[in-house]
Amino acid sequence: MxxxxxxxxxxxxxxxxxxxxxxxxxxxxxxxxxxxxxxxxxxxxGLIQREGVYPYAFPRNILKLLQYARNESLDVRYHADAMLKVAPFLWQYWRNSHPVKHAAIARSYSTLIEHxxxxxxxxxxxxxxSELIRPTGWIKVFRTAAKQDAETKTVEQWQREFGVTFEALDPARLRQVEPDLDTSLLGGLRFTASDSVSDxxxxxxxxxxxxxxxxxxxxxxxxxxxxxxxxxxxxxxxxxxxxxxxxxxxxxxxxxxxxxxxLPLAVKRGYHMHYAPEAQARLNHPVLDIENAYLLAPMARGIRLTTGAEIARVDAPKTPAQLTAVEPIARKLFPLGARLDDEPWMGRRPCTIxxxxxxxxxxxxxxxxxxxxxxxxxxxxxxxxxxxxxxxxxxxxxxxxxxxxxxxxx
CATH class of the missing domain: 3.50.50.60 (FAD/NAD(P)-binding domain)
Structure with missing residues (x-):
């Protein structure tokens, strides 16, 4: 043929x-x-991220790096046997995450994102x-004023530089659009020009x-x-x-x-699990708990909980420790019921330096x-x-x- x-x-x-x-x-x-x-x-x-003009950088804060070294962070975990091979990649990734380099990368990257x-x-x-795509945006929620202020300032910069649109949600407005979320949240940011996918x-x-x-x-x-x-x-x-x-x-x-x-390529692994919502609870948007490094998304199968990144060999056995760590936190954010999957799903994200x-x-x-x-x-x-x-x-x-x-x- x-x-x-x-x-x-x-x-x-x-x-x-x-x-x-x-x-x-x-x-x-x-x-x-x-x-x-x-x-x-x-x-x-399931996010189509029109706001994603800055690709995900490697943190440069020394305290954050020390937290990563202890391998207890909710957002990044690693397999020790993979670190020797991946260390040169991570070093270049860290260098390219310098604010000046990252800003230059965003100017190029945004030309893809805008489409x-x-x-x-x-x-x-x-x-x-078309029925699988929801033009409702997605929401990033906050538990502390410091994080909320920092993220809002960053998004305002994205708006000036790249025309990113967003809605700042105070507690009352957040409860209006997502009435079943934890009422102790301080607010959120809704990215209005982004779409999400139900499956x-x-x-x-x-x-x-x-x-x-x-x-x-x-x-x-x-x-x-x-x-x-x-x-x-x-x-x-x-x-x-x-x-x-x-x-x-x-x-x-x-x-x-x-x-x-x-080529300087590496893999970030991630996990998900689906849950039934309790009683009549409803999640209207994908919601990122940025301070605890997980996202809840309404999907055709149920509420999908996705984790942060795991640095490991591409075909290493599953180690869904991050999912185990964030699940109790997620249950307080939104009333999740029973698990719907027999075991956590694992995927691999292909990354460059x-x-x-x-x-x-x-x-x-x-x-x-x-x-x-x-x-x-x-x-x-x-x-x-x-x-x-x-x-x-x-x-x-x-x-x-x-x-x-x-x-x-x-």
């Missing part, structure tokens, strides 16, 4: 690339070891999945089915078999394409290393393209990444200046 392009990876990024290429008349094969949307794209918080909501809404409408897996699945309606082929296959040609082994036989896109998320490093690339994805052509191979490293914003940036890759591959004018995201920066 021959195609114009094979896209490796059927998460939100790979599926979006496949859709946009197929729309432009390319014959595309989308290949993954699982059905679309069943790895990293399955278990995120995230419109691109998702357009793709969802084409795929017949991320269903959304990616809908995009993949749209891709197939356009004439694309999804195949179960093994990205590790990629070889020059470009050939890949699948359950339906070997396929061959004139070009290849690697969009394997946290497994992109394995694929690129086999081709001779040594400068917090920005790698999008564009490879430097050592013709007709090889990269699209990975989206970290916490894979769902957010999937559709705009798909458009940009398709524009570059077909020679169209490109919506965003792609120079900051080129692989050559490393």
């Amino acid at each position: 021959k195609f114009d392009t094979v896209v490796l990876g059927a998460g939100i990024v790979g599926v979006s690339i496949a859709v946009h290429l197929q729309k432009r008349g390319r014959a595309v094969a989308l290949v993954d070891r699982k059905l679309p949307g069943n790895e990293t794209s399955f278990g995120n918080a 995230c909501v419109n691109e998702h809404r357009a793709l969802a409408a084409e795929a017949g999945a 991320p897996n269903a959304l990616v699945t809908a995009y993949a089915k749209y891709f197939e309606r356009l004439g694309g082929r999804f195949l179960i296959g093994d990205a590790d078999t990629l070889r020059d040609g470009w050939q890949v082994d699948t359950d339906e036989g070997t396929i061959e394409a004139a070009s290849t896109v690697i969009a394997l998320g946290p497994w992109s490093a394995r694929a690129t290393e086999r081709l001779g690339y040594r 400068d917090m920005m994805p790698i999008i564009g052509p490879a430097r050592q191979h013709e007709n090889l393209w990269f699209a990975f490293g989206h970290a916490h914003h894979g769902l957010t940036l999937g559709p705009i990444t798909g458009r940009l890759v398709a524009e570059m591959m077909t020679g169209e004018p490109v919506t965003v200046d792609m120079h900051p995201f080129r692989v050559e920066r490393f």
Whole structure:
């Protein structure tokens, strides 16, 4: 079987690339070891973060770093056996988190973020999945005045620099929009231009089915078999394409290393669990308890509790200690009932040292393209990444200046 392009990876990024290429008349094969949307794209918080102009930086406060070293923090945990390998990555990540460098990164990163909501809404409408996207924003809540003041000041800066819109919620207004939250909260910030998704897996699945309606082929296959040609082994036989896109998320490093690339990539793992709400309690928005490093999101299956980051080997066994630690706190924030999942779900976020994805052509191979490293914003940036890759591959004018995201920066 021959195609114009094979896209490796059927998460939100790979599926979006496949859709946009197929729309432009390319014959595309989308290949993954699982059905679309069943790895990293399955278990995120469901946020499409128009406010996310500053990618998540590594804290530089010495007290915070000492807290991390004790490995008891709610927002970051680590496996000791992974630290030697990941230490060079963390050092560069920490350096790029300096406020001056971080601000420069945000100026580039924001050019992607500004398109995230419109691109998702357009793709969802084409795929017949608009009902999965909620245009209601999401809320960050506060327990202390110091944290509230600091976060409000930061968001006001985002508003001046990048046009981020928000609503400051005093206790009365917070109770009005979320009556079942803990009444001791001091207030919140609602990001009004951001969207959320009621079922991320269903959304990616809908995009993949749209891709197939356009004439694309999804195949179960093994990205590790990629070889020059470009050939890949699948359950339906070997396929061959004139070009290849690697969009394997946290497994992109394995694929690129086999081709001779040594890129500064690492993985942040995270966990989630679903709960039934108690009695008639209702959660209307995703809510981030920023001081305790977890998020509650209303999902089709129930209330999803998501955790912070875990630094570990990509395939190390699950250690959901953060979930265990934050669950009692979350139960006080909102009346959670019984667990609905047999065990915690675990996902992996693919990260780069400068917090920005790698999008564009490879430097050592013709007709090889990269699209990975989206970290916490894979769902957010999937559709705009798909458009940009398709524009570059077909020679169209490109919506965003792609120079900051080129692989050559490393």
